[in-house]
Amino acid sequence: MNSIIFSENASVDLTAVLSGIKYSSIFILTDENTKEHCLPIVEEVFPSNSIFYSIDPGEKNKTIATCMKIWAAMTEAQLDRKALFLNIGGGVLGDMGGFCASIYKRGIRFINMPTTLLSQVDASVGGKLGVDFEGLKNHLGVFNEPETVIVASQFLKTLPEKEIRSGYAEIIKHGLIRDKQYFESLDFDHWQDSYWAPLIHHSVEIKKSVVEADPKEAGLRKILNFGHTIGHAFETYFLDGPRHLLHGEAIAVGMICEAWLSHKKLDLSMAELKQIQDAFLKVYGKIEIQESDLAPVLDFCLQDKKNEGKELMFSLLSSIGDCTYNIPVTRQEILEAIHYYQNISHT
Ligand SMILES: NC(=O)c1ccc[n+]([C@@H]2O[C@H](COP(=O)([O-])OP(=O)(O)OC[C@H]3O[C@@H](n4cnc5c(N)ncnc54)[C@H](O)[C@@H]3O)[C@@H](O)[C@H]2O)c1
Numbered sequence: 001m002n003s004i005i006f007s008e009n010a011s012v013d014l015t016a017v018l019s020g021i022k023y024s025s026i027f028i029l030t031d032e033n034t035k036e037h038c039l040p041i042v043e044e045v046f047p048s049n050s051i052f053y054s055i056d057p058g059e060k061n062k063t064i065a066t067c068m069k070i071w072a073a074m075t076e077a078q079l080d081r082k083a084l085f086l087n088i089g090g091g092v093l094g095d096m097g098g099f100c101a102s103i104y105k106r107g108i109r110f111i112n113m114p115t116t117l118l119s120q121v122d123a124s125v126g127g128k129l130g131v132d133f134e135g136l137k138n139h140l141g142v143f144n145e146p147e148t149v150i151v152a153s154q155f156l157k158t159l160p161e162k163e164i165r166s167g168y169a170e171i172i173k174h175g176l177i178r179d180k181q182y183f184e185s186l187d188f189d190h191w192q193d194s195y196w197a198p199l200i201h202h203s204v205e206i207k208k209s210v211v212e213a214d215p216k217e218a219g220l221r222k223i224l225n226f227g228h229t230i231g232h233a234f235e236t237y238f239l240d241g242p243r244h245l246l247h248g249e250a251i252a253v254g255m256i257c258e259a260w261l262s263h264k265k266l267d268l269s270m271a272e273l274k275q276i277q278d279a280f281l282k283v284y285g286k287i288e289i290q291e292s293d294l295a296p297v298l299d300f301c302l303q304d305k306k307n308e309g310k311e312l313m314f315s316l317l318s319s320i321g322d323c324t325y326n327i328p329v330t331r332q333e334i335l336e337a338i339h340y341y342q343n344i345s346h347t
């Protein structure tokens with residue numbers, strides 16, 4: 001895996017990184033929010049012939065249609081294969097920008113400057129790139145590593161609290177799949193007051209160790225997908241409507257459902273199941289799920305990338321800190337897991 005820099009000063013570290021790379025020109029991708037809040041922090045660094053391009057924010061724009069606009073701008077700017085592509089934004093922008101860079105003229109180098117908690121702890125690391133297609137999460141994409149990732153927690157100062165909370169779900173996931181002590185060190189009652197730098201650092205270490213062992217998800221990497229089969233299905237189902245869920249909010253629901261499946265199918269104890277669900281309910285509360293939501297959500301689970309043929313394959317916990325993968329789960333069991341979530345009493 002290429003280098004990850006934990007930065008206290010994004011502008012200083014970006015200057016140093018750029019001075020170590022030979023490139024013909026630099027293409028800087030932002031969305032309308034990161035253009036306003038993050039670009040000014042590093043703007044002074046760029047040479048005068050830099051190309052800036054900004055897209056509309058949000059998951060609904062993580063599409064091939066947006067990529068076409070980005071590729072058109074790259075072409076219009078006559079970027080050659082020695083050009084450098086810089087993503088300044090969250091996971092939506094990083095997944096999509098990295099994908100655009102990887103496809104353009106069969107691939108130009110790119111750098112990630114993640115600006116959300118979620119992208120700093122998870123999305124900017126590991127080279128999963130792509131876009132949604134027909135609503136299906138990351139349905140089109142490639143694996144390709146950025147040249148460098150510069151993780152600067154100073155960007156988080158302008159990030160809305162709801163977005164911080166979304167990123168926190170991936171931090172909780174890292175503890176659940178790999179490190180019980182980490183999970184138990186998190187303060188679910190006062191999560192807003194967390195000191196983010198050490199959490200970012202530790203989460204990146206966990207993610208990096210898994211990705212390095214299995215970069216293309218032949219096996220072990222599937223544990224990073226805990227909570228995502230059902231979580232992605234809800235995220236997709238609610239994408240366009242008033243019940244829209246952020247990625248972290250959706251996988252929080254998914255992780256409760258999949259913790260229940262872990263209890264039913266593996267050795268996850270009832271005590272640990274309760275510990276997990278209490279943690280998520282404290283931070284995220286509960287969403288309303290109607291009976292009419294179940295069939296379409298189940299159908300979306302059928303599209304999960306971990307499935308093999310018609311068999312739905314899950315990553316599940318045998319205990320907190322220990323996740324296994326390739327566990328077959330039936331449609332009926334998924335329904336029961338969602339019913340379990342619906343019936344949890346939350347005060
Ligand atoms: N590739 C991976 O390994 C991986 C891992 C986890 C999640 N993801 C993907 O990441 C995406 C979610 O990423 P996200 O939560 O970063 O969402 P995002 O990129 O949509 O960013 C969230 C919102 O915050 C705004 N924003 C970003 N930085 C800001 C800042 N510093 N100040 C103010 N506003 C700011 C953005 O404009 C956006 O409105 C999903 O598409 C998910 O599938 C990918």
Ligand SMILES: O=C(O)C(=O)C[C@@H](O)[C@H](O)[C@H](O)COP(=O)(O)O
Nearest residue numbers: 122126128137138221224225228305
């Ligand atoms: O890096 C991984 O591997 C992950 O699964 C991390 C997830 O948090 C992330 O949401 C990822 O984008 C999901 O990938 P997908 O293969 O299920 O689309």
Ligand SMILES: [Zn+2]
Nearest residue numbers: 170228247251
């Ligand atoms: Zn995720």
